[in-house]
Amino acid sequence: MRDFSLSDTIAAIATPPGEGALAIVRLSGKDAISIADKVFQGKASLNDLPAGSARFGKIVDTEGSVIDEVIAVVMKNPHSYTGEDSVEITCHGGYYSSSRILQALLQIGARQAERGEFTLRAFLNNRIDLTQAEAVTELVSSRGEMRHRIALEQLSGKLHERLRAIIEELKQIVALVELGIDFAEEDIEIQSRHEVNDRIRKLLGELRELAKGYRIGKVIREGYQVAIAGKVNVGKSSLLNMLLDMERAIVTEIPGTTRDSITETITVNGLEIHLTDTAGMRDKTERVESIGIERAGEIIASSDLILLMFDPTAGFDEDDKRVVDAIGDTPKLTVLNKCDLLEEAGRERAVKRFPSKIDITISAKTGENIEELKQSIYDSAIVDDEKVGTEVVITNRRHYQCALTAITELENAAECKEGSEFLADHLRAALNKLGEITGEVTTEDILNSIFDEFCIGK
Numbered sequence: 001m002r003d004f005s006l007s008d009t010i011a012a013i014a015t016p017p018g019e020g021a022l023a024i025v026r027l028s029g030k031d032a033i034s035i036a037d038k039v040f041q042g043k044a045s046l047n048d049l050p051a052g053s054a055r056f057g058k059i060v061d062t063e064g065s066v067i068d069e070v071i072a073v074v075m076k077n078p079h080s081y082t083g084e085d086s087v088e089i090t091c092h093g094g095y096y097s098s099s100r101i102l103q104a105l106l107q108i109g110a111r112q113a114e115r116g117e118f119t120l121r122a123f124l125n126n127r128i129d130l131t132q133a134e135a136v137t138e139l140v141s142s143r144g145e146m147r148h149r150i151a152l153e154q155l156s157g158k159l160h161e162r163l164r165a166i167i168e169e170l171k172q173i174v175a176l177v178e179l180g181i182d183f184a185e186e187d188i189e190i191q192s193r194h195e196v197n198d199r200i201r202k203l204l205g206e207l208r209e210l211a212k213g214y215r216i217g218k219v220i221r222e223g224y225q226v227a228i229a230g231k232v233n234v235g236k237s238s239l240l241n242m243l244l245d246m247e248r249a250i251v252t253e254i255p256g257t258t259r260d261s262i263t264e265t266i267t268v269n270g271l272e273i274h275l276t277d278t279a280g281m282r283d284k285t286e287r288v289e290s291i292g293i294e295r296a297g298e299i300i301a302s303s304d305l306i307l308l309m310f311d312p313t314a315g316f317d318e319d320d321k322r323v324v325d326a327i328g329d330t331p332k333l334t335v336l337n338k339c340d341l342l343e344e345a346g347r348e349r350a351v352k353r354f355p356s357k358i359d360i361t362i363s364a365k366t367g368e369n370i371e372e373l374k375q376s377i378y379d380s381a382i383v384d385d386e387k388v389g390t391e392v393v394i395t396n397r398r399h400y401q402c403a404l405t406a407i408t409e410l411e412n413a414a415e416c417k418e419g420s421e422f423l424a425d426h427l428r429a430a431l432n433k434l435g436e437i438t439g440e441v442t443t444e445d446i447l448n449s450i451f452d453e454f455c456i457g458k
């Protein structure tokens with residue numbers, strides 16, 4: 001259980017620590033305005049200001065010393081982020097001012113906010129649902145444009161709206177089925193099982209559609225994991241450097257240069273791609289390199305896509321075969337490197353003659369076809385730009401798992417051959433799971449795990 005009171009007035013620094021032009025100290029709760037006013041010296045008292053106004057003034061500590069010159073913004077219940085009376089004090093950045101202001105506020109009755117407590121209050125005051133609260137953490141941690149866009153959509157309540165419509169329809173179906181149970185004795189059929197089943201199947205279709213977006217949503221949320229694999233010396237590290245546009249990995253003509261894997265992130269069309277350069281695979285080698293090769297195998301197994309690299313000047317041999325076997329069924333793009341060493345006229349022939357099907361020919365040295373390779377990686381992550389930006393998608397694992405359970409329960413309901421009581425049980429279970437996504441049905445554990453991910457001051 002949370003051991004703090006939600007009726008306290010809370011305060012926290014909302015900006016990251018460190019030097020910066022400005023910092024913001026935030027207050028929320030029923031005494032937010034009066035507490036802020038006690039340390040604020042301006043032309044007017046904050047207590048007298050209309051909602052939404054900003055005033056220049058000074059913050060003075062309990063001893064009367066001026067801490068900083070600030071702008072205070074006053075917001076009133078329910079028109080604030082938390083839905084409570086709130087004040088945001090913008091002071092000069094750096095370590096000192098904001099922490100002194102916070103201290104002064106804590107001394108006169110505010111309490112230090114817990115992680116995510118501002119957003120928790122917004123949720124508890126019905127300003128936002130849980131999907132929107134979770135979108136806030138997403139928004140704060142997103143780096144790529146796509147992830148940002150999806151988080152913003154979720155924050156605007158689009159997922160919430162879609163789920164609400166599904167939940168409302170499900171509630172009506174449950175009500176009808178339960179009414180049917182009550183009138184069973186009198187032999188009145190409220191709605192036929194056939195009609196109920198049609199409505200359940202329609203809902204199933206909509207939910208499946210939402211859940212289908214999870215794969216792509218996950219890629220957008222967590223980034224696309226791509227490993228560069230191949231035997232020694234084919235040019236894996238050179239490709240990593242070329243894609244990053246910097247000399248990140250050591251490149252030499254000595255086979256077995258890379259021992260440990262290196263991961264770096266690039267952004268292609270707004271999608272974050274985590275690229276890992278792995279140790280080249282070969283048969284006989286010493287201990288450190290073998291550990292590197294073992295690790296390469298693990299990375300291959302956990303990646304979304306493998307760039308399987310060959311060197312036409314070295315031919316296809318047992319070591320290449322070993323890499324192909326290690327990749328197994330993991331999706332891959334086959335890359336023939338060092339095309340600058342092939343005669344222009346002979347390239348097509350080399351590709352055709354190569355014992356493995358080649359998807360793209362590149363040069364990690366000259367940069368030839370590197371943009372095309374990036375596009376191919378993007379295309380394999382986002383098939384036909386599926387759903388991105390056009391439809392609401394589930395990106396969050398918690399939402400996905402709840403949706404899957406709700407789908408199973410609805411499937412059970414649709415196939416239920418037993419009495420209406422059993423049908424109603426399945427429908428209720430589905431309803432509860434959907435309510436868990438939006439936060440209509442919550443447990444302390446769910447709330448704790450969500451809001452503990454937040455930073456203090458959010």
Ligand SMILES: Nc1nc2c(ncn2[C@@H]2O[C@H](COP(=O)(O)OP(=O)(O)OP(=O)(O)O)[C@@H](O)[C@H]2O)c(=O)[nH]1
Nearest residue numbers: 232233234235236237238256257258280338364365
């Ligand atoms: N001509 C040419 N040389 C390349 C190309 N890519 C890599 N090389 C050279 O091939 C050699 C091996 O390159 P690396 O990038 O270290 O190869 P690797 O696959 O990382 O090798 P290991 O880490 O040992 O497995 C170096 O001498 C590179 O300069 C290319 O596209 N064209």
Ligand SMILES: [Mg+2]
Nearest residue numbers: 236237257258
């Ligand atoms: Mg290397």
